[in-house]
Amino acid sequence: MEVNGPSGTLQIALTILVGLATIGYGAYSYSEQSSALDSAVEVDATITATSVTEDSAGKGVHYEAHATFNYTYEGETYTSSNVYPGTLPREFDTREEAKSQLEGYEPGDTVTAYVPPDSPGNAYLKHESSNKPFFVIGFGALFVLVGVRSAFKD
Template identity: 65%
Template sequence: MEVDIDGPSGPLQLAVAVLVGLAIFGWGAYSYTTQTSALNSATQVEATITSTSVETFNQRRGTDYGPQATFEYTYEGENYTSSNVYPGELPREFDSENAARDQLDGYEPGDTVTAYVPPNSPGNAYLMHESSNKPFLVMGFGVLFVLGAAYSALRD
């Protein structure tokens, strides 16, 4: 059984495909870098939870859910408000509302909790000091895009 894959065929289409793949890879690398920087340099501060909720993401493959928590904190004499549960640019998504809500256990409005403040971005504090593999998935998708374009170029 032969698989026929039609990819970009002209030079312009190939160039666009490579650029899109590199941009996707770059976004994943940037997300990984910001996440790693936030995790490695964070300073702990006390924060007060002001609200929690679960955000809904409607996508082609179904509905995903993300935990949301808004909190206030003071860092180096300045007051801030943040809504980042996790470090980095990419949101964490869960298959069920209950799974997303479980991430918010221990974070009720009025609670005093520990927040983590990246010194180079004090307005982007977060609550859970843990990394995600999502940036690697984004980078991998970008690499697949570039490899698909390279395959199409070599095939022609």
């Protein structure tokens, strides 16, 4: 089975452009996540709500864990709902797996939150990195490779 890439100059250019934009977004997400992890300041936070949301957009169903919490940083009060640092959401295959991410985060609990000083409104609860930005970069690289391959094939 042969898979054909884009044909025509415009389609090839769009494929490469989408790939480069995706690589850029993945790199930005990695940079943002790394910065948030490297510079984070610990503060006390109070959990106000937790939830698991279902998303069936795209292929299959996945779940995301959310925890809303209040905290004070440098005299200002903030509210955040980031369980993890960065812009890319963590997705789980089952509701139970997503719910397990919220263990120890019950409404009313006082917990440790991590505040990136350059973005104090984006505190998060779990000081963990994700490989997801690398998957986004890889996906973008595939688009670029298919576009370049098609350009030389034509």
